Amino acid sequence: MLTLYHSPQSRSSRIIRLLIELNVLDQVDIRIVTVVRHDGSGGADPSNPHPEGKVPLLVHDGAELWESNAIILYLTDLFADKGLGRPVGEPDRGSYLSWLAWYGNIVEPVLVFTAAGLNHPFLHATFRGAPEVAARLTAQLEKTPYLMGSAFSAADLLLVSPYTWMPQATPDVQVVRDWIERCESRPSARQVLEFDQGHMPG
Template sequence: MTNDAVTLYHAPRTRSSGVRILLDELNAPHELKILNLKLREQFSPDYLALNPLGKVPTIVHKGAVVTEQTAIYPYLADAFPQKGLAPAIGDALRGPYLRWIAIYGAAFEPAMIDHAQKRVSEPRAMSPYGSYEEIVGLVRGQLAEGPYLFGERFTAADLLWGTALRWMVVFGLIESTPEIAAYVERIAGRDSVHRIGKSDHEIAEAQEAAFAAAKPD
């Protein structure tokens, strides 16, 4: 590994899979530290020293610890700019790019979780997203411009949104409307998604076997 390598603390079939896909797209040197969530390895003292919330993903790069998807995606795209997955400072798309990454974490995902849990976000003045219908309408309107969030410009934000929308559709958290379905299919068809999906499947199977072996008779 080079001095520029990223360490990714990863568990398959979680939010960290999207970060693996981003690292693949960036062709960034990296090392995987795989955690078996079934064995609660995310709560080991060593890992909690890095991420006290016991969540994945977490990355370490040049001594810096970065957690939270909405920090990790722009960080990595800026750290490895050769692929052009982040509009540079001064680019007219820089602001909208950061805005849509922020919308994902600050508004969209909280709305989806509240909707799934049948929680009503009240009062409105305290809601981070207004209403479920409003945030879904905002996303659908942006995707209708296609093929990516910013027209023809593919960015790291598309990997965040595309991978998240895919599992949200699968679990019925959001309706697979034509624009959402087309976008999810477009992102899911990328070679990086296929590569990481295959690898994550193999890791998950090995973890299931390890969990089964560890269960008492």
């Protein structure tokens, strides 16, 4: 049994989008919960078992998984036949794992401290900055239309997500903008918006 704790228009929306891409949304029990929003709205939901009251949280047969990149890896391994991940044994498995880890370890921290206007040598030494993130994406997308090659993968789904939340953070680089447009032209981009709109608190 798969259960996803989800709050509309939050980081867990990308997990809904992944379930749509995997064509398994109907196999997952979606539990809508509230979370504390950046504007101060919302609040912790006592029905949400996430240790920090956040989303997403995936529960599979009683085992809890949190953090988007871990959940994405788990689901693409679980539904490996759908072709959105890279199973163990495939030559580019390491690249796939690296993109997922790079998002959580580098990209999101950089985008958050950049948006907050923070600038400190420790931050730059540890994470680098937005120009380095843009350069890494550009270097790959100048070679292939998607991060893993010629086809859309869950790595693209994860890495494109912050630029759909914060379009102002989008690098002014044409190959990156073209990649975002390709990702967002997929039906799942519209379907996840419709899902969230239909599940907003009354």
